[in-house]
Amino acid sequence: MSISKFKRTPYTLAIMKLSKHNQKIVDFIEVSYSDYSDKILLADGFDDAFIGVGDNAQGNPVAVYSIEKCLDILAEQFKDEEDAMGDAIDYFEFNVRGSYVGEFTPMFINTLS
Numbered sequence: 001m002s003i004s005k006f007k008r009t010p011y012t013l014a015i016m017k018l019s020k021h022n023q024k025i026v027d028f029i030e031v032s033y034s035d036y037s038d039k040i041l042l043a044d045g046f047d048d049a050f051i052g053v054g055d056n057a058q059g060n061p062v063a064v065y066s067i068e069k070c071l072d073i074l075a076e077q078f079k080d081e082e083d084a085m086g087d088a089i090d091y092f093e094f095n096v097r098g099s100y101v102g103e104f105t106p107m108f109i110n111t112l113s
Helices: 023-032 067-077 084-096
Strands: 050-055 061-066 107-109
Touching: 023 050, 061 067, 067 084, 067 107
Parallel strands: 061 107
Antiparallel strands: 050 061
16 A cells, blocks of 8 residues: 555545644644654544554554544445445445554554444
8 A cells, every 4th residue: 555645535544644634633633743743654534543652562642533433434335235334334344444554553453332
């Protein structure tokens, strides 16, 4: 997956720098994690699933997303398919959770509903 040259379509995920995202999230990261604001990567299209920032196994601050909310967002994109949630799960597992773009790759966690 290319970070710098990624064409966005309704069914794609791009891990991109902060300038492409919801200003509230960007402001939060720039204030709270100013030393890392140029390193923390966000999952494009999943602003509504953003929970906050946590530390990964290497001790780096990374964006954290709710898996359930990510699946809801993807299911909406696949709403015209016969099994929208099944397609959302397949897509999420392979293209989102399965993507590694370096030491600041976002984390995806299960959340209590």
